[in-house]
Amino acid sequence: MWGKRRRKEGEIAEELAGHLERRQADLMAAGLDAEAARRQARLEFGSTDNYREEARAALGWARWDALRQDLRDALRQMRRAPGLAATVVLTLALAMGANTALFSMLDAVLLRPLNYPHPERILIENNSLSYPIFKQFQARLTSLESIAAQSGYSFTLLGQGAPARIWATQTTPGYFKVFDTAPILGQVFTRAELDRGDRNVAVLDYQFWRQKLNGRRNVIGKSLNLDGKLFRILGVMPPGFNLSRSVQFRAAVWVPLQLKPAQRTNNFASLFILGRLKPGFTRRQFQSQLSAIWKSKGFPAKNYLPPNLQWRTYRSSLVGNYHQPLWLLISASGLLLLLACLNIAGLLLARNAGRRAEIAMRAVLGASRRRILRQLLAESALSGIAGGGLGLLLGAWMLAGLRAAAVAAGLPRMQHVTISGISLAFSGGLLILTVLIFGLLPAWEASRVNLNHAANQARRGTPSRSSRRILETLVVGELAFAVALAFGASLLLRSYAQLTSLPLGFNPHHLLMFSTDMPPGPAQESNHDRQRRAELFIQQALHRLRVLPGIQSAGFIGMPPFYGLMMLEVQRRNSPHYFDTLENVTSPGLLRTLGVPLLQGRDFTAADNSHAPKVALVSQALAEELWPHQYPIGRVFLIGGKKKTAYRVIGETGNAMQYGPFGSRAEGINMLAQPTIYLPYTQANIPMYTFIARTTMPPLSLAPEIRRIFNQINPTEPVNDMQSFQQLFASLLASRRLYLDLLSAMAGLALLLVMAGVFGVSRFMAAARTGEIGIRKALGAENAAVLRLLLRRTAILALSGATLGAGLGLLLARLLTRLLYGVTPTDAATLIAVAALAMATALIAAWLPARRAARLDPLAVLRYE
Amino acid sequence: MNDAAKILPGTLDLLILKAVSLGPQHGYGVLLRIQQISRGALTIEQGALYPALYRLEKNKELAAEWGTSENNRRARFYRLTAAGRRRLEHEEDSWRRLAAAMGAALKARPEEV
Numbered sequence: 001m002w003g004k005r006r007r008k009e010g011e012i013a014e015e016l017a018g019h020l021e022r023r024q025a026d027l028m029a030a031g032l033d034a035e036a037a038r039r040q041a042r043l044e045f046g047s048t049d050n051y052r053e054e055a056r057a058a059l060g061w062a063r064w065d066a067l068r069q070d071l072r073d074a075l076r077q078m079r080r081a082p083g084l085a086a087t088v089v090l091t092l093a094l095a096m097g098a099n100t101a102l103f104s105m106l107d108a109v110l111l112r113p114l115n116y117p118h119p120e121r122i123l124i125e126n127n128s129l130s131y132p133i134f135k136q137f138q139a140r141l142t143s144l145e146s147i148a149a150q151s152g153y154s155f156t157l158l159g160q161g162a163p164a165r166i167w168a169t170q171t172t173p174g175y176f177k178v179f180d181t182a183p184i185l186g187q188v189f190t191r192a193e194l195d196r197g198d199r200n201v202a203v204l205d206y207q208f209w210r211q212k213l214n215g216r217r218n219v220i221g222k223s224l225n226l227d228g229k230l231f232r233i234l235g236v237m238p239p240g241f242n243l244s245r246s247v248q249f250r251a252a253v254w255v256p257l258q259l260k261p262a263q264r265t266n267n268f269a270s271l272f273i274l275g276r277l278k279p280g281f282t283r284r285q286f287q288s289q290l291s292a293i294w295k296s297k298g299f300p301a302k303n304y305l306p307p308n309l310q311w312r313t314y315r316s317s318l319v320g321n322y323h324q325p326l327w328l329l330i331s332a333s334g335l336l337l338l339l340a341c342l343n344i345a346g347l348l349l350a351r352n353a354g355r356r357a358e359i360a361m362r363a364v365l366g367a368s369r370r371r372i373l374r375q376l377l378a379e380s381a382l383s384g385i386a387g388g389g390l391g392l393l394l395g396a397w398m399l400a401g402l403r404a405a406a407v408a409a410g411l412p413r414m415q416h417v418t419i420s421g422i423s424l425a426f427s428g429g430l431l432i433l434t435v436l437i438f439g440l441l442p443a444w445e446a447s448r449v450n451l452n453h454a455a456n457q458a459r460r461g462t463p464s465r466s467s468r469r470i471l472e473t474l475v476v477g478e479l480a481f482a483v484a485l486a487f488g489a490s491l492l493l494r495s496y497a498q499l500t501s502l503p504l505g506f507n508p509h510h511l512l513m514f515s516t517d518m519p520p521g522p523a524q525e526s527n528h529d530r531q532r533r534a535e536l537f538i539q540q541a542l543h544r545l546r547v548l549p550g551i552q553s554a555g556f557i558g559m560p561p562f563y564g565l566m567m568l569e570v571q572r573r574n575s576p577h578y579f580d581t582l583e584n585v586t587s588p589g590l591l592r593t594l595g596v597p598l599l600q601g602r603d604f605t606a607a608d609n610s611h612a613p614k615v616a617l618v619s620q621a622l623a624e625e626l627w628p629h630q631y632p633i634g635r636v637f638l639i640g641g642k643k644k645t646a647y648r649v650i651g652e653t654g655n656a657m658q659y660g661p662f663g664s665r666a667e668g669i670n671m672l673a674q675p676t677i678y679l680p681y682t683q684a685n686i687p688m689y690t691f692i693a694r695t696t697m698p699p700l701s702l703a704p705e706i707r708r709i710f711n712q713i714n715p716t717e718p719v720n721d722m723q724s725f726q727q728l729f730a731s732l733l734a735s736r737r738l739y740l741d742l743l744s745a746m747a748g749l750a751l752l753l754v755m756a757g758v759f760g761v762s763r764f765m766a767a768a769r770t771g772e773i774g775i776r777k778a779l780g781a782e783n784a785a786v787l788r789l790l791l792r793r794t795a796i797l798a799l800s801g802a803t804l805g806a807g808l809g810l811l812l813a814r815l816l817t818r819l820l821y822g823v824t825p826t827d828a829a830t831l832i833a834v835a836a837l838a839m840a841t842a843l844i845a846a847w848l849p850a851r852r853a854a855r856l857d858p859l860a861v862l863r864y865e
Numbered sequence: 866m867n868d869a870a871k872i873l874p875g876t877l878d879l880l881i882l883k884a885v886s887l888g889p890q891h892g893y894g895v896l897l898r899i900q901q902i903s904r905g906a907l908t909i910e911q912g913a914l915y916p917a918l919y920r921l922e923k924n925k926e927l928a929a930e931w932g933t934s935e936n937n938r939r940a941r942f943y944r945l946t947a948a949g950r951r952r953l954e955h956e957e958d959s960w961r962r963l964a965a966a967m968g969a970a971l972k973a974r975p976e977e978v
Contacts, residue, residue, distance in 0.1 A: 051912035058920040
């Protein structure tokens, strides 16, 4: 635009010059000499500058020129009070950025409709159920249009680079009808196909197809090698179809449900059932049909399912857990936005009191009201644009961080989150409106008052009683809010600190863990042979690991720490009582590797093999339950129902935490003292193949070497979940961490607002009392006394704000109860600490301008007055 | 030039439109044409011509483009647009009526009142 204008300016100059030349030529032709002709031509033309100016006006540029002037003035004003300008712009940017980012997250996770036709009709049962129940539902739930059972599964993908583990969803053909979504390529599997016996087929996830198969369209009909079996690729689902909760367990393929014959008849509850409601049926009708089925004779699951099975909508099962925390956060951030608006309003109000004199002076000197208004508008608009632009950048940056943290915490639908336009428009609009309204206020005031009076009065900058009251209320409100947020954040912080410093019963540092699977065996392998092969594999792997430099010790464990353990009932010999206990399977040396102490007896040895007598280690907690105050070594306990197996205790271990300290379930249970038995891997079923090593170096630095070793001894199976124990722990606490970080950030922001607000108000009040201060000092008041005088008011405000905030904080904490651990929502010490911190912040912010005012030279002040 | 009348405010646009309606002209040409058609009776301050030209151009009553003048110099040529022609007709009309009314009024004698 400016370039175009510059060109036009050049053209005008050329045109006017051309005119003069022609006139000169004509005059010369009429007999004048060159010099006289030139002079005459200029004379006749008139003032070139003047006419050029008029020409610009004629082209409609006058308005632009005036705007430029206004903006230049506005910049000068901002430079004159850089602190204020920076505060306004930064407040705008921070509040807008935070709000936009958080609202975008809320929008992506909770608000945006699911990407399926009529998603509200997709229902899912919360409990996992067995296949016989699924068959009953399928036959009798006539209010459903389609129904499907699904279950998670993991495959080893072969033939696409190194072996890799992928997650799969095993499902019945109804699945795709429930979601009512067609593949973008090929087709999905149908009942007819499966009935023909064609069961090794797969439908691909879009992301998997793009990343692993390069998005080639000719993959349809080709085969995928999963666990050594060939699956024919049928189709590819569209990008938004897969809403797997976490990135980690995102399904790469859908394959037909394959059950062992026993699973078809027993009550092994391993399936999630979902269905699509027929149009015209209500949730209530569906629910009554469901309870009728439950009450009917022969319904197989009465003894372990609650009578009122609750099917939730798919959306609510996906994001239900995040409802409360997210709404809480967005409410807090909305309040923050409001406070930011009020804060800006307060700052501008305070400044305006000082500017009324200037405005009145301008008006007296003849500036039109319109001109003054435009001048102030330019100032406000400049702050608005700067703050808004910065806020947009900040919002995008915050959202990127938020996305990473939220994906790590397992929040669904966050992978492709983008800035929500509505939220940006809303928060940006609100903030900029604030700046405009409060920026223009003095012009409005100035136009109302008697100019002469104002010009005399306003010079002293006396604030009106009402604006002073507004400002003080604002400070109290800000403080209260900051205290409440800081209290909530501190409670979360203390919970987090508690969780991370819980005694684990073992040493969590320098532990490296990873999982794999044993090499595939022959097709018809007996259980005994398989067990034998597993033993050899584990021995070989441990042998290789233990000689690796950097590894102090290594062991094998059937269930990695915090993964979840088998529950088991054990009993003493000749006693009808059963005791619940957790069970794990280990190799010799595993407990020493973890650092779980052996209190009495001995660890497993290589001699405790499959031919040797069955032995076990018991945790202190179990030993105390089974044989209180007795020596447990050498005693025998029984496992199993009808056919019991006897195990002899050879050692007692210290208690070690088996479940991670996550979820509200952890409250009230002594997680450390969960009774546990350990069985040697040679004498028990091995559920998973996990190795743990204690390292002398940073654990992950050994990962490449370990992968190389396993690639040698077991080339067909991938090494998965290679991580340090610290990483595992952090990932279990990721969602807590997310809430903690967000709330802390908001509390910090609120404290910043308090600082800015108090600073502005106290500078304003100090300025307003300059005259008074001058008189006091002239009469002999000390600096310190003046300072006290000025700070007293702030102290009163801070105290009322903090008190109000304490009440507000207790309310907030009630909402946070579910996220707290080891700290009560009414923790007094925390509350007092944050209140004190907020008050100190306020006083420091008030102290700076007060000190400046107290140091004023009384002579100078009085002369000025 | 002394006996040339200063033009009435508001009539410059009309004169320019009239001058240009007789054929596309550059700025200096418009000036000469006005002097020619008013037989030297009307004079305008030369510089004032240009703001008026730009205003008319901005109102889309004139269109302008760069071309080559009779002495092979670059010059900006103005020509009448359809809107300009309409305005010209309208203004000519009202000017004639005004002139007639003024003429009649000034010819009036006491006994006619």
